[in-house]
Amino acid sequence: MEHTQEVKIQTKEWSNPTPAGLVALAVACFAFFALLNGFVEPSAMPLVGCWLLGGFVVQLVVALLDLKSGNLPGGNTFLFFSAFFMLVGGLEMFVKHGGAPLDARIDGWAWMALTIAVYLWTPAFLKNFSLLSVIVLALDVALPFITLIDLRVLSGRFAVIPAYALLAAGAVALYLAASIVVNTTFDKTIYPVIGNKKK
Numbered sequence: 001m002e003h004t005q006e007v008k009i010q011t012k013e014w015s016n017p018t019p020a021g022l023v024a025l026a027v028a029c030f031a032f033f034a035l036l037n038g039f040v041e042p043s044a045m046p047l048v049g050c051w052l053l054g055g056f057v058v059q060l061v062v063a064l065l066d067l068k069s070g071n072l073p074g075g076n077t078f079l080f081f082s083a084f085f086m087l088v089g090g091l092e093m094f095v096k097h098g099g100a101p102l103d104a105r106i107d108g109w110a111w112m113a114l115t116i117a118v119y120l121w122t123p124a125f126l127k128n129f130s131l132l133s134v135i136v137l138a139l140d141v142a143l144p145f146i147t148l149i150d151l152r153v154l155s156g157r158f159a160v161i162p163a164y165a166l167l168a169a170g171a172v173a174l175y176l177a178a179s180i181v182v183n184t185t186f187d188k189t190i191y192p193v194i195g196n197k198k199k
Helices: 018-036 042-068 072-097 105-126 131-150 156-186
Strands: none
Touching: 018 042, 018 072, 018 156, 042 072, 072 105, 105 131, 131 156
């Protein structure tokens, strides 16, 4: 009589990539904070572009893994942020620094679409209020000002508003990233977070 053995194939799931994506978001937010407030010279734009291109790689990977794991709002948000906030933003830093006269109001029109998308998606992030909700709400403050400044509807003196909203988003993103990594590693709450949904 033949004995058949059941072979159990154990596949290890990939770890949560969200902390890396949040750190990339924080890098971009901090860099834009410095640019919008005039804390660095416009000559820093190509360097900011390099950082954003690095963030593109991170957020693209995060988006794909989030989507694979079924995280619809997070995966899609990281996907369009990786493309437009990071890749396009990074490339534009090089183009704008090149000195050729450009009608940058087109950026305002593009940011308008992104702003509308984030606003319309915000309820998905508020369903289970968490630190991620706080990040999205800070972006809800920053994006319309970036849009209106690029469209030249508002003057650059209003840049301080999105600058500080982005700084807040970046700071919360860093804390949330740390809480996910540290709390998961120790399998207990080391860094307290609001919300009851474990990422």
